[in-house]
Amino acid sequence: MGFVDVVGIASNYIKQDFMLSDTSANLLLMMVFVWFVLFSIPTGVLMGKIGRKKTVLLCILITAAALFVPVISYNLVTVLVALSLLGIGNTMLQVSLNPLLSDIVPDSKLASSMTFGQFVKSISSFIGPVIAGGAALYLGNWRYLFPLFGGISILAAVWLSAVKVTEPSFDGKKGSFSDSIRLLGDRTILGLFIGILLVVGIDVGLNVSIPKLLMLKTNMPLTEAGLGSSLYFAAKTAGAFIGAVILVRISASRFYTVTVVLALISLAFTLLIQSTSGVYIGIFLLGLTVSNIFSIIFFKALLHKPAFRNEISGLMMMGIIGGALVPLEIGIVTDSLGLTSGMLVLGVCMIYLLANSLWNRRDAIVPVH
Template sequence: MHFTGDQNSAAAAPAPGSTRLLPLVITLFFAWGFCTVLVDVLIPKLKATFSLNYAEAMLTQFCFFLAYFIVSIPAGLLISRIGYLRGIVLGLLIMAGGCLMFSPAASMGWYPAFLLALFVLAAGITIVQVAANPLAAGLGDPARAHSRLTLAQAFNSVGTMIGPLFGSAMILAAGVATPDAGLSDAALEAFRVEQAGHVRLPYMIIAAVLVVLAAVCWWVRRSPMPSVRPVGHADYFRLLGHPRLSLGALSIFLYVGAEVAIGSALVNYLIMVGATNSEHAAGNLISVYWGLAMVGRFIGSYVLRFAAPGIVLAVCAVCAAFLALLAGVVLEGTPAAVAILAIGLFNSVMFPTIFTLSIDGLGEDTAGGSGILCLAIVGGAVVPLLMGLVADRVGLALALLVPVLCYGWVAAYGLLVRFGLLESRGKHAVAARKP
């Protein structure tokens, strides 16, 4: 795949007929968005069931997104050898296995077992994402890569909008209960098993759907694909020498961390500011946060056909930072709830825009670049945990200053790219060949 630069490169054009796979790839974006956002609904349930503080509850996101750090590089190596679709099939089956692990975790009523299940689920998502992001960008005209990946991410947001409604109905509708302080050990264990049992069925349903989707991907595995070059460990160090990619990875780290930290805190924040007094209702409102991201991505898919992606990225990051600042230190009540939910609209184009800006010009090194960027998604583990630690010390509202700082860097990255301070490798290569 080649997004800009030497248009005579064999990697510049997609494989003939490969665009027919785009609907299937878009379905994958929906599936992992749906699975990822369920953690936001799971957090208040586990927090109450196991009497956790904010930092302990954020271990769910830490274990989930830690998988990106551990699995992304091996996933890039794997996909560069077995191809995009075979890698996706393996990732989907691992996702299904992680979902099935929620059943014994619920039967044991043991918090670490849930963390392990989340890690395995996320490991599968990581493999799928390392393959699907560059695949979506490469299935069509290279000049439309920004727009096409943003469109695919829009359907990811459809999943993240529907997921909280599904999770809230299946997990939170029965209520969120905290064990009484005077319970005996046996009674406490029984309480936790009973409460954790509400998590079992939704993940069993998801596992079945993922297996069907893996079967479909296996069926079409011989379809024409964009080219991908085998990657070695040394290639990752070489690729990190490109500032546009390495600083893009930092931007992914901070953006994902900010987005996940806010989503993870939404139920508790909305109850704290008085927007609702029900965890079930607050869980449903998470769909507004992610639904606005969906709307923004459909809009962004169109806008990015004409506007400079670096400027679009910077404007959205500044707006998100401003809203987080309002929600954290200025507003209260319903206005605060509106401000924090509206951040989703401006989150919309950040990931796909950072991603395509970062891999611009990598050509057949795109699989390696994708692995590095997906590794940076570990920000979703680190930033929420940091925000949880801050919240335990100074309160949840002031802890929103953590994502404010993250969005500040993302805006800076967009401006650095827009004003030519971080040229793509492809542009340097073309310049070097000019007489």
Template sequence: MHKKVDRRLLAPVLMGFFIMGFCDMVAPVTSKISEEFSEAQQQAVNFLPSMVFLWFLLLSTPIAALMNRIGRKATAMIGYAFTVVGLLVPYVAGVGSGLEWYFIGFGLLGIGNTAIQVAINPLLATIVPEERMTSYLTVGQIFRNTALLLLAPVMTALSVWLGDWRLLLPIYAGVTILGGVWLQLTSVQEPERAEHTVGLAECFRLLGNRTVLICTLGVACFIAADVGVGFVSGRLIDNPNSIFTITGYYACRIVGTLLGAWILTRVVDVKYLQWNMLLALAMCLGLFFVKADAAVYALAGVLGFTMACVFATFYAVATKSALDRTNEVAGLMILAISAGALSGPICGALIRAVGYSQAGLIWPTLCVCYLLWAATVLKRKSDRKKI
């Protein structure tokens, strides 16, 4: 008998995916923030995305352990609270304030987003059928990518009409408050809570499961590549509106998630992942050589399309390989997101060392190479199960 989807709960949970996207804005807006500071501070500015993703490394498994005790909904509410404060801190500090206020605010944003991602992903997995988990997690990514798609148009509109792109921060804080209230007012039937907390060692013991290990590293490389593309894309075009490269990237991600949600009901998820990673590698290599603005927009868009279903596939494959440890799997998957902290410093260092922006693409290209290898390994494993 197939499990039915609780559509009453689905909407507020998908709203949580939209709010997840707020931490992903840090890499694209770094180029805007850098305009406020001197040349001597530019290297420090490059570490702003790291301030967000650092907390995924430090807190994901402890939060997963806490979630076993207090439940997924309560954990998400804690995340919403930190996210609101984190968004408001740099805005309240005001234009011309010290760089430290951005670090504090984005640090709190990272803490909040860690809690949200640890809670919302398994919450969605709870209310959908196991055989359609990848498809529904892909739908969740549509909402997350929409938050990124709107980033450049909203920032541009705020700059032109009101003279300050930073108004984006209180707007996102207000959306987060609405999402938290909506989820709080929704009655959630959660799995029975554990009587004991799960330690860090128990979470890491799951890495003895080869599938979980491959998927965890896959999520790490996906996030590192995604943040790297966000960091570099706005620098590939010498144009005041170059941030719109990320709009095209995420617009095509949404197209990819919509199409992927349909395709994944008909095609094995790891097989579809392999196809996409082959195309992603070709797009990464192409961006090294194209110069025309239109070509950069086009290749970045296709790259966004190929990255649409990566997280959902790895998360679902790992969860299905350890169905009795879903909270711990969630902790590991979200811990892997901390790899995004590496992208800003590494891409910035590559650009400074070589002297041109395309050099920053070396890092995301290497990450895509791993994703292609992981997809190939998981596909072979899936094929053997069918025999």
């Protein structure tokens, strides 16, 4: 799942390779995240028909194919093809894994378990920029990260195919597209869906903007500034692990509110500070504070209507289109008013999340069957 985060640092290198504007470079993200709108709900339906393990295997193979495309040919057209396949594979993976997790862990440990999963995902996310930067510096080409990640994907598929998985019975119930869309009529589900859209937008927006912010404030080259994304993901990794421990002890609702408030403070600090060390501290704090929000929102949605977990999973994954929409808005504002103004879009998104956390400020959302 973490391989899709390579698109953040990749967009900066692609922008440089093909001399694109900020708006055009951020528009490339649409080729990854638009598939969450088109494939999320159908993947939920597919799970009910062929099973979760087969769905996951299919998406891993699609991801591997995507990662080898730039190895075979590297131009703007093949980049678009690779990003599209990467988005499709990641969509199917994210939809199929979360319901499976909810079936094998008790509800009382679901938020903590999902957060720990984000911790594991973040490991691959933060090493991507390190590999890209190292490949550019020492091997002369940042694109060597693609065959490495592609090979790991193939190994993962081989390993999973050899594992025996006992999947739960669906009791003859097959979800449909209309079943999922009707869930948006529930105000709680709608609010959480928008929350997913914005928190993913914040995450990708930071991933894309951090190297640019470092280049703006410190005049460092992209090969060095790209490591700022690795710092961000390292902080997310640490934050997810810490969050997994904390969520065993306190309510997800309370933790949701606290982390959003701290994220807002961290963003303000990062934009206002001028020193290099200060910017690095701000980046680390941002990664630390936003690391658990996605999992908490997803957890709340799954528990709100337990009988519709497949449909809710597909619906929530549609919200990942925010990973394309929010950075696009940042790019438009940046081209007109500058990077600092563009990153204020992230602050607006965080304000909504704060409002949503206060709206759902209960120890547990009352399940609706």
